[in-house]
Amino acid sequence: MHRLAVLGSPIEHSKSPTLHRAAYAQLGLDWQYTAIDLDRPRLPAFLDTRDESWRGLSLTMPLKQDVLPLLDDVDQVAVQAGAANTVLFDGPTLRGFNTDVGGIVRTLGEHGLDSVHRGLLIGGGATAASAxxxxxxxxxxxxRxxxxxxGAASPLQALGTSLGLAVDEAPIADLxxxxxxxxxxxxxxxxxDLGVAASDALARHAVLLDAAYDPWPSRLAAPWLATGGTVVHGLGMLLHQALLQVRVFVNGDQHSPLDDEDAVLAVMRESLS
Structure with missing residues (x-):
C-alpha cells in the first residue's frame, strides 16, 4: 500500500484528504492519504525519513517554497513560480511539481474563460506567482x-519579464x-479585510477567481456577487490542482490523464459537496 499526505501547519482545515481519498477509491487503489501538521524546520528531516511505502506529498504554504532546495528534480512551472505544491517519491529521487497553475487554468476553462488580455492580481505571494x-x-x-x-510586487514584475508580459504595481486602494x-x-x-471594495465597473465586467474558499463567500466575493458579477469559487482551483496531483502520484506526470478521468473528477467534485 502506498502512503501519501498533505503537509502544513495548521492543516486540520485541509480538504485534500477528502479529495484524494475519493480519487483513489474510484481508481480501485488501496492507498492511504492523511493530513500531517508539519512546520518549516521539520520538513528536511521528514523527507529524509520516509520509507519505500511513501508515494507522494501535497504541500501548503510556506512549505511550497521551502521544499525546492530539498528536491532532486523540479518541473519547469515550479521553477518559474518558485513553489512546488507536489512531491513525488520516485525511487530514491524526489521530484517536485506545481499543479496550482494548471488548477487555475482548468477551473477558469470550466467557466468559459480560456483567454485573457488584461489581468488584475491581488496579493504578492507564491499563489500570486502561480496565478x-x-x-x-x-x-x-x-x-496589474x-x-x-x-515594492512587494517586485518579484512578480521580474517573473512577468521572464514570461513576456508587462507587470506593474499599484496600491490596494486602486481596486x-x-x-x-x-x-x-x-x-x-x-x-x-482589504479596506476597499472593487469598483462596480470591474465587478460587472471581469471574472473574479478568489483562491480562498473558507469562509465563503469571501469579503471580496460577496459584493462582487451582489452586483451580478461572475465569481469562480476557490474550491474549483483546489479540485483541479488535486486532480493533477493524482495524475502525478498515479502516472508520474501531471500531463498524463488518468484512466476514466471524467469519473474520477466527478467523485472528487462530489466529495466537496
Missing amino acids: LIAMAQLGAAHV VLVRRP ATADGADLVVSTVPGGT
Whole structure:
C-alpha cells in the first residue's frame, strides 16, 4: 500500500484528504492519504525519513517554497513560480511539481474563460506567482498587481519579464477605481479585510477567481456577487490542482490523464459537496 499526505501547519482545515481519498477509491487503489501538521524546520528531516511505502506529498504554504532546495528534480512551472505544491517519491529521487497553475487554468476553462488580455492580481505571494503564470498561459499581455506594501510586487514584475508580459504595481486602494481587466485573481485569505471594495465597473465586467474558499463567500466575493458579477469559487482551483496531483502520484506526470478521468473528477467534485 502506498502512503501519501498533505503537509502544513495548521492543516486540520485541509480538504485534500477528502479529495484524494475519493480519487483513489474510484481508481480501485488501496492507498492511504492523511493530513500531517508539519512546520518549516521539520520538513528536511521528514523527507529524509520516509520509507519505500511513501508515494507522494501535497504541500501548503510556506512549505511550497521551502521544499525546492530539498528536491532532486523540479518541473519547469515550479521553477518559474518558485513553489512546488507536489512531491513525488520516485525511487530514491524526489521530484517536485506545481499543479496550482494548471488548477487555475482548468477551473477558469470550466467557466468559459480560456483567454485573457488584461489581468488584475491581488496579493504578492507564491499563489500570486502561480496565478501570474496562469494568466500568461491564457495570453495576458498586461497584469496589474495590487499590494499593500510598496515594492512587494517586485518579484512578480521580474517573473512577468521572464514570461513576456508587462507587470506593474499599484496600491490596494486602486481596486476602488480599477476597470478594464478581463480577469481578477485574489490570492489573499478569504477573511481578509482589504479596506476597499472593487469598483462596480470591474465587478460587472471581469471574472473574479478568489483562491480562498473558507469562509465563503469571501469579503471580496460577496459584493462582487451582489452586483451580478461572475465569481469562480476557490474550491474549483483546489479540485483541479488535486486532480493533477493524482495524475502525478498515479502516472508520474501531471500531463498524463488518468484512466476514466471524467469519473474520477466527478467523485472528487462530489466529495466537496
